[in-house]
Amino acid sequence: xxxxxxxxxxxxxxxxxxxxxxxxxxxxxxxxxxxxxxxxxxxxxxxxxxxxxxxxxxxxxxxxxxxxxxxxxxxxxxxxxxxxxxxxxxxxxxxxxxxxxxxxxxxxxxxxxxxxxxxxxxxxxxxxxxxxxxxxxxxxxxxxxxxxxxxxxxxxxxxxxxxxxxxxxxxxxxxxxxxxxxxxxxxxxxxxxxxxxxxxxxxxxxxxxxxxxxxxxxxxxxxxxxxxxxxxxxxxxxxxxxxxxxxxxxxxxxxxxxxxxxxxxxxxxxxxxxxxxxxxxxxxxxxxxxxxxxxxxxxxxxxxxxxxxxxxxxxxxxxxxxxxxxxxxxxxxxxxxxxxxxxxxxxxxxxxxxxxxxxxxxxxxxxxxxxxxxxxxxxxxxxxxxxxxxxxxxxxxxxxxxxxxxxxxxxxxxxxxxxxxxxxxxxxxxxxxxxxxxxxxxxxxxxxxxxxxxxxxxxxxxxxxxxxxxxxxxxxxxxx
Amino acid sequence: xxxxxxxxxxxxxxxxxxxxxxxxxxxxxxxxxxxxxxxxxxxxxxxxxxxxxxxxxxxxxxxxxxxxxxxxxxxxxxxxxxxxxxxxxxxxxxxxxxxxx
Numbered sequence: 405x406x407x408x409x410x411x412x413x414x415x416x417x418x419x420x421x422x423x424x425x426x427x428x429x430x431x432x433x434x435x436x437x438x439x440x441x442x443x444x445x446x447x448x449x450x451x452x453x454x455x456x457x458x459x460x461x462x463x464x465x466x467x468x469x470x471x472x473x474x475x476x477x478x479x480x481x482x483x484x485x486x487x488x489x490x491x492x493x494x495x496x497x498x499x500x501x502x503x504x505x506x507x508x509x510x511x512x513x514x515x516x517x518x519x520x521x522x523x524x525x526x527x528x529x530x531x532x533x534x535x536x537x538x539x540x541x542x543x544x545x546x547x548x549x550x551x552x553x554x555x556x557x558x559x560x561x562x563x564x565x566x567x568x569x570x571x572x573x574x575x576x577x578x579x580x581x582x583x584x585x586x587x588x589x590x591x592x593x594x595x596x597x598x599x600x601x602x603x604x605x606x607x608x609x610x611x612x613x614x615x616x617x618x619x620x621x622x623x624x625x626x627x628x629x630x631x632x633x634x635x636x637x638x639x640x641x642x643x644x645x646x647x648x649x650x651x652x653x654x655x656x657x658x659x660x661x662x663x664x665x666x667x668x669x670x671x672x673x674x675x676x677x678x679x680x681x682x683x684x685x686x687x688x689x690x691x692x693x694x695x696x697x698x699x700x701x702x703x704x705x706x707x708x709x710x711x712x713x714x715x716x717x718x719x720x721x722x723x724x725x726x727x728x729x730x731x732x733x734x735x736x737x738x739x740x741x742x743x744x745x746x747x748x749x750x751x752x753x754x755x756x757x758x759x760x761x762x763x764x765x766x767x768x769x770x771x772x773x774x775x776x777x778x779x780x781x782x783x784x785x786x787x788x789x790x791x792x793x794x795x796x797x798x799x800x801x802x803x804x805x806x807x808x809x810x811x812x813x814x815x816x817x818x819x820x821x822x823x824x825x826x827x828x829x830x831x832x833x834x835x836x837x838x839x840x841x842x843x844x845x846x847x848x849x850x851x852x853x854x855x856x857x858x859x860x861x862x863x864x865x866x867x868x869x870x871x872x873x874x875x876x877x878x879x880x881x882x883x884x
Numbered sequence: 885x886x887x888x889x890x891x892x893x894x895x896x897x898x899x900x901x902x903x904x905x906x907x908x909x910x911x912x913x914x915x916x917x918x919x920x921x922x923x924x925x926x927x928x929x930x931x932x933x934x935x936x937x938x939x940x941x942x943x944x945x946x947x948x949x950x951x952x953x954x955x956x957x958x959x960x961x962x963x964x965x966x967x968x969x970x971x972x973x974x975x976x977x978x979x980x981x982x983x984x985x
Contacts, residue, residue: 497960590940604939633946634939702923713900720901722973724964733978742903750902754893754912755919757900771926773936778929780937813918829940855942 405432406440408560408878412465412617415563419460419468426456426468430512433470437515437561443882444537444546446556448475449483450515457510465620470514471506472556472565476523477608478597479503479513486599487531488521490744491725500597501632502566502608502625509624517565518552521746522716523573523601525549526818529809530748537805538580539879540845544802547577553611554581558879564612564621570601571704572797572822574609575834579797579848582836582874584865585611586618589855590829591636593622594629602711605704605826613875615835615866619643622858638856646862652686654864655790661697662795662821662850670840674847675796678837678868682794685867690790694782694824699775701816704823705752706759706772712749713756719744751812780828783852792860793852796821797834801845821850831858835865836874846874888917 418424424432437450460467473479476486480499485491503513520530528536528551536551538544539559546555550567554577557565567574569587578585587609598608608625610618626640658679663672683689696703721727721740728739745753759768786793798821808815825832834848849868853860869875893913897904904912958971967974 494964497956497963591942630948633943634941636942638942696929699926699929702926705919706923706926717901721966722975725966727966730976732976732980736976737901738903741901745902751912751915751919753900753902754896754916755923758892758896758916758920759923761896761899767927768923770936771929771931772923773938774931774934775926775929776937777934778931780940812915813922816919816922827937827940855940 405429405436406560407563410563411614412469412563412620415469416462416465416467420462426460426512429468430454430456430470430514433514433562440559440561440882443542444539444555444559445534446517446536446552446559446561447472447515448485448487448518448533448552451482451513454512454514456512457507460510464510466506466624467510468512470512470562471621472515472517472553472562473503473513474519474550474553474565474567475516476519476568476599477502477566478599479516482513482516484516485532486522487519487533488745488749489532489726490719490740492532494724498597501594501629503597505625514562517550517556520549520551521749522599523549523568523570524712524748524752526572526576526815527809528552529805530746532746535805538802539881540582540802542881543804544845545580545805547580547802549573550611551577554578554583554585557581557583557611557613559882564610564617566608567611568598568606568608569826570605570708571819571826574611575797575822575832575848575850576818578611578834580802580846582846582877582879583611583613584615584618584833584835584869585609586622586833586858586861587825587831588622588626588858589831591634592626592831592856592858594632594635596629596631600715602708603715604711605708615862615869616644616647619647619862636856641859643858643862646859647866649863649867650685651682651864651867654682654687654792655690656682656687657690657692657786657790657793659692659694659697659793659795661694666799667796668800668840668842670842671796671798671800671847673841674837675849678849678872679794681868681871682864692786692790696775696779696782697820697824700779700824700827701820703772703775703779704819704827705755705816706768707776707827709752709756710759710769711756713753713760716749716753776827779824783824783828783830787854791853792864794864795850797848797850801840801843801847825852830855831861833861833865835868836872838872838874888913888920
């Protein structure tokens, strides 16, 4: 089963009408994943025993629909590694809230997707289980850190997948793979069972080829949870109710920092085309400024790494995961961590430990936390007079495998247009804007809105999808 | 900013429970130096009188009744332990044998 021409609605119809059984769908999905993954390596684990729920009720849109889960989201009884050696054999004994909700909606959990180790990276090249390749061009990265989920959707292995986004990890791979991906408001979706990277920034979201399919999945996974006190008790609207609308009178802000010369020409042109489409259909376009954009990369890397260094203290080789050979207890800690973590994870732990250490705390961590306030204020100001902010997701399209992995500063700067959103906790999505004239690779159009205003994000994304119909294009890298 | 040296990195590695070979130490020192040079740019921002932001949650402290509930069994809790015996987690000796004599 390949999903390139399917939607959750079309699958729901096929299942309901008996054209295909849910059992058969699961089996065919696994067969196709195995074949496609020989080229792209999007999955770390495929659940060979994946069984649809019993007594399927097709009023549940997701009933019997196979969904993939990023491998930093806990799945009870199904290996969950965060793409790290230190968790290479970890079999969870509890369920994450999002997966419990998907199962309650009778979705079939089909497998776990590849990612950068502990979600630290922008290319899925830091995975202990090898890199994922971009279905549009197998010599290119799929982006990261949710590169496996993005490539799985783009290649038609699944109709939708969950990802997580700490600094752009849903939006940038969605952009690189020509699919839709939404990072909801911080506090919209429970993080219970999400392996923590940076707790004040991490958020689970959805990736799918079509905008409506992400709305359907978000409808299921959003909402309050007793196990995560940071989740809002605000009512969850039906996100599909924001689709099919026009954009007349919508106030759209374009930050000048997001359209600078640093943005590759093919990306800028594709994004400008979408802005002109909105303008031609009655949206009011306002040029604005996010003046602290040039400081977001260092601010983010200090805050995220500081939180990561604390979150990753728990990996000590004692209760789960990799334990190194050692002659005493201290050596177990030291060697398990040193042999279990990859280089990028070590760099972040080191940066965070340094930024929080005596003598450096005020200068680095505290200063970054203050600059974060200024970044949040920049957004507040723009949202006083605007409904959404738009621009590119990334300054470039998917880059070559192995081309940036050894240059940390270059790799970190990939995130410059996505990380502000996480620091402010607002929702944002990437919707395909077309192929770059210069590179021939997909370009993502980013849409940001006020906290808990996913509605406007879906409205604009759906409008763009209906007009540019990018979903009719097929990834070139999969042709034999 | 004072120069990041091998010794700085060694000290931070101790805090983080990581160890590096001499070769890795040289590599990490040079990489960390570049990353911290980038971080140094933040000093240019005037943050006088600005409060720090450490979370963006819209709820105050959340209270709940402290009610016990059934969760995992002992067996499940120990399922992922690399080395165990009779329901206990096994770890190597805390001090080396030589020190013990």
